[in-house]
């Protein structure tokens with residue numbers, strides 16, 4: 001059965017939703033599913049913007065057939081040549097023998113590498129090129145590294161629709177609700193949108209800034225991303241989030257305490273610190289066990305909060321492996337400009353604290369470390385509580401002051 005939504009005059013969402021896929025990119029859990037968005041423009045020519053993953057390809061084909069009725073598909077614009085948006089290409093080329101594919105030089109190179117049979121059916125576009133399909137004229141804008149090097153976005157100069165590729169996307173299936181104003185985005189979508197952005201595009205903040213600067217000059221009325229809701233209102237809300245995330249500016253004045261604990265003693269310190277902070281009036285305090293929180297959630301948290309407290313046991317003279325992995329992931333995704341606190345635990349030769357300190361200091365950018373570092377020897381005894389209080393004070397004193405505090 002077809003499942004289509006009208007976006008605006010002449011334009012239809014013809015993508016698909018998937019609740020069965022366990023892991024996006026074979027790594028990120030999808031508790032709320034995922035959508036693959038594909039958009040069909042019905043002008044004097046018919047133009048499809050991107051395709052979908054193989055899992056929902058039949059759904060997309062049925063949707064396209066339903067909207068086209070007996071018309072052929074004339075053009076396919078490929079804004080992003082990642083396979084989750086391209087698995088429909090081959091099938092479309094077979095079904096529509098006159099179909100031509102519009103994309104960038106790099107994108108066609110990738111298409112050939114991935115064995116999509118596009119040869120002889122390509123129209124190459126570059127920055128600033130436009131094509132008219134009747135009433136609608138589309139401008140093509142390069143957006144390299146948002147999130148692959150070949151990416152472009154397409155802008156319909158006639159009605160202000162921006163086909164934004166992976167930018168402004170989110171994990172989560174649409175489940176019938178296409179537009180941002182049909183959902184409570186802040187309540188139901190923001191966490192998954194943050195997890196999507198920070199883990200998928202987070203590394204490329206400077207490139208996201210570049211495309212946002214280009215977008216600022218456009219009269220945008222709709223943003224059509226490749227995953228998640230279509231935006232047709234509240235652009236300031238969305239741009240504010242993207243501005244913060246892409247400049248590594250915290251979204252929330254608050255603390256995420258990430259702990260690694262094998263027997264519960266370090267966990268107990270983390271809980272006590274959380275209680276002390278809450279008592280001191282800090283409203284946003286999150287406590288995460290590094291062993292049972294998926295790293296993609298931890299990455300979303302460290303992008304979100306102004307303060308990160310690392311509380312780790314020493315493990316064979318090193319940092320607990322999962323905590324070490326988190327630090328490596330944070331570095332890989334360019335996390336920076338945070339205020340950090342360190343709590344270490346060791347029973348005979350505590351080392352985790354100094355190693356975390358060195359990592360933050362030498363491997364990462366603009367991480368400000370509170371000088372109230374705390375060493376716990378096996379368990380926190382009452383005579384050490386003053387040191388934990390001092391750490392809590394240091395956190396409260398630097399709240400709202402950014403990483404330069």
Ligand SMILES: Cc1cc2nc3c(=O)[nH]c(=O)nc-3n(C[C@H](O)[C@H](O)[C@H](O)COP(=O)(O)O)c2cc1C
Pocket residue numbers: 260261262263264265266267313314315316317318345346347348349350351377378379
């Ligand atoms: C496998 C293993 C390796 C450890 N290696 C060290 C170590 O190299 N140096 C040290 O001081 N403590 C070491 N410890 C002790 C822990 O760092 C920590 O003090 C202890 O597990 C209590 O904290 P917890 O209850 O939060 O797990 C080790 C513990 C385990 C189980």
